[in-house]
Amino acid sequence: MAKAMRIRKDDQVVVIGGKDAGKTGRVVRTDPKKQRVYVEHLNMIKRHERPRSVQDATRGGDIGGIVEKEGPIHVSNVMLLDPKDNKPTRVGVRRDKGGKRERFAKRSGVSF
Numbered sequence: 001m002a003k004a005m006r007i008r009k010d011d012q013v014v015v016i017g018g019k020d021a022g023k024t025g026r027v028v029r030t031d032p033k034k035q036r037v038y039v040e041h042l043n044m045i046k047r048h049e050r051p052r053s054v055q056d057a058t059r060g061g062d063i064g065g066i067v068e069k070e071g072p073i074h075v076s077n078v079m080l081l082d083p084k085d086n087k088p089t090r091v092g093v094r095r096d097k098g099g100k101r102e103r104f105a106k107r108s109g110v111s112f
Contacts, residue, residue: 005032005075006091006103011112013039014088017077024081028070036072045071084108 007013007027014024025039051064079088082105089107096102096111104111 003035005030005035005037006093007037007075007078007080012081012083013037013078014081015039015042015073015077016079016088018043018073020073027078031072034072035075037075037078038070038072039078040070043071043073044068080105080112082107082110083112084110 007030009027009030011027012024013027015021020039020042023042025042028038028040030037045068047067047069049062049064049067052062080091081087082089084105085108087107089105091112092104092106093101094104102111
């Protein structure tokens with residue numbers, strides 16, 4: 001079983017390692033089994049895609065060709081941005097007054 005990731009979809013993150021180090025973006029999707037996140041407009045890769053049926057293309061379907069899309073980034077290479085001062089922070093999990101789990105920024109203590 002994969003370890004739970006503390007980064008979720010629509011979080012603002014900064015890349016701390018790899019070719020896109022220092023860049024920020026929004027998490028588009030996550031892959032918890034592989035411990036990977038996909039960040040909007042970062043780690044762009046090119047893929048050759050086959051066109052789908054001709055009828056779908058006329059209705060705005062996939063046309064095919066060389067397509068650029070986001071590639072996976074390991075979760076250890078991204079850090080969440082603190083909503084208070086927009087700087088990288090570690091993420092903690094605590095219980096609120098109602099007993100529900102909430103994520104919070106270790107830098108400022110603000111919950112997400």
